[in-house]
Amino acid sequence: MDEGNYVIRVVTSPHAVNAMAWDGLLQAQAQPSPFMRHAYLAALHDSGSACAATGWAPHFITLESDGHMVVACVVYTKDHSYGEYVFDWAWASAYAQHGLPYYPKAVVAVPFTPVPGARLLARDAHARTALVRALVQWCEQSGLSSLHLLFAGEDDLAACTDAGLMLRHTVQFHWTNTEPGYPDFEAFLASLSQDKRKKIRQERRKVADAGVTFRSALGRDITRADWDFFYRCYERTYLEHGNAPYLNRDFFRRMENTMAAHWLLFVAERGGHPIASSLIAIDAHSTGAGGQNDQQMEKVAYGRYWGALERVDCLHFEACYYQPLQWCMANGYQRFEGGAQGEHKMARALLPVKTSSAHWLAHPAFADAVARFLEQEDRGIGNYLDQLGQRSPFKHPD
Numbered sequence: 001m002d003e004g005n006y007v008i009r010v011v012t013s014p015h016a017v018n019a020m021a022w023d024g025l026l027q028a029q030a031q032p033s034p035f036m037r038h039a040y041l042a043a044l045h046d047s048g049s050a051c052a053a054t055g056w057a058p059h060f061i062t063l064e065s066d067g068h069m070v071v072a073c074v075v076y077t078k079d080h081s082y083g084e085y086v087f088d089w090a091w092a093s094a095y096a097q098h099g100l101p102y103y104p105k106a107v108v109a110v111p112f113t114p115v116p117g118a119r120l121l122a123r124d125a126h127a128r129t130a131l132v133r134a135l136v137q138w139c140e141q142s143g144l145s146s147l148h149l150l151f152a153g154e155d156d157l158a159a160c161t162d163a164g165l166m167l168r169h170t171v172q173f174h175w176t177n178t179e180p181g182y183p184d185f186e187a188f189l190a191s192l193s194q195d196k197r198k199k200i201r202q203e204r205r206k207v208a209d210a211g212v213t214f215r216s217a218l219g220r221d222i223t224r225a226d227w228d229f230f231y232r233c234y235e236r237t238y239l240e241h242g243n244a245p246y247l248n249r250d251f252f253r254r255m256e257n258t259m260a261a262h263w264l265l266f267v268a269e270r271g272g273h274p275i276a277s278s279l280i281a282i283d284a285h286s287t288g289a290g291g292q293n294d295q296q297m298e299k300v301a302y303g304r305y306w307g308a309l310e311r312v313d314c315l316h317f318e319a320c321y322y323q324p325l326q327w328c329m330a331n332g333y334q335r336f337e338g339g340a341q342g343e344h345k346m347a348r349a350l351l352p353v354k355t356s357s358a359h360w361l362a363h364p365a366f367a368d369a370v371a372r373f374l375e376q377e378d379r380g381i382g383n384y385l386d387q388l389g390q391r392s393p394f395k396h397p398d
Contacts (some may be wrong), residue, residue: 006064014046027285030153036119039258043259055112131161149358152357168377169354262283281326323334
């Protein structure tokens with residue numbers, strides 16, 4: 001296929017894509033994340049966590065100019081909507097009620113990972129828009145019902161808008177360590193309203209009074225035994241809810257081998273024995289588009305996985321919020337993303353942030369209906385954000 005002066009290549013294995021060129025494009029984006037690194041996507045594929053057998057059939061699409069990769073993305077064809085965190089079950093049901101197939105569909109996303117960031121890796125806006133148009137053309141030629149770019153970055157959304165896709169918005173909760181930054185957890189607590197400060201202290205005291213202590217391990221300091229224990233906790237949490245975990249042990253073994261520097265583990269111990277753990281992803285990347293002298297490092301932590309073998313009141317809050325936030329303050333991290341949903345996170349000073357996705361539907365009548373629905377939904381999201389904005393956990397100015 002050709003889109004303008006670009007040659008488009010489609011392959012189904014990450015190993016048919018130049019890993020160095022892929023990661024080079026990623027680092028050139030305004031919103032890179034470790035979850036779009038070639039090693040992360042390859043681990044999902046090679047471990048069997050996200051592959052055709054699990055309903056995530058990958059297609060790595062690149063645009064080349066003069067033999068050089070200038071744009072790249074991964075699009076998954078899917079026969080279900082699990083593991084996406086942007087819910088379109090009602091759309092699939094409406095198709096079924098009218099005797100139309102909604103699956104297979106195409107999804108540009110990181111499987112099981114609701115982290116906003118770049119999805120379309122491009123050197124410039126023109127190439128990014130060309131990729132979106134090429135994706136729509138590919139979906140039409142493949143007979144797919146729809147195309148969905150989930151938790152996309154701002155540059156991706158601009159390209160999708162230029163190509164005529166519809167935008168949809170959801171809400172997440174992120175913590176920001178604004179300049180000059182909190183020197184320690186007590187200084188952070190001092191910035192909160194009295195009721196929120198009191199609640200957090202009570203929750204932390206419950207964990208400490210239960211005899212629970214924490215240790216952390218970063219990167220290569222996370223031992224094989226630590227990884228094994230973490231997976232026991234992670235798997236237990238899923239099984240207690242009646243589901244098998246999305247990610248298998250082999251996936252995390254590959255993370256240990258190829259991306260260890262991007263992981264931070266907290267282990268809760270009581271009586272000398274580990275009882276729970278939380279795994280945090282971390283990343284540092286340059287920001288600033290005004291030239292070399294304007295580049296600054298942004299350090300971001302991402303709350304990802306947790307599990308426990310014993311029940312302790314408030315242990316989840318300590319392992320998944322307070323320990324990571326305390327670590328972020330001590331290590332100069334500017335942002336902690338708490339993952340999908342969870343209005344309760346506001347009480348821990350994670351504030352609402354609008355996240356977005358883009359959608360194209362092949363069926364004209366359904367596309368019109370979804371466009372009307374998204375207009376109504378967007379007004380609801382706007383009202384919801386306004387309501388949340390009135391419930392700040394921080395001290396109100398006099």
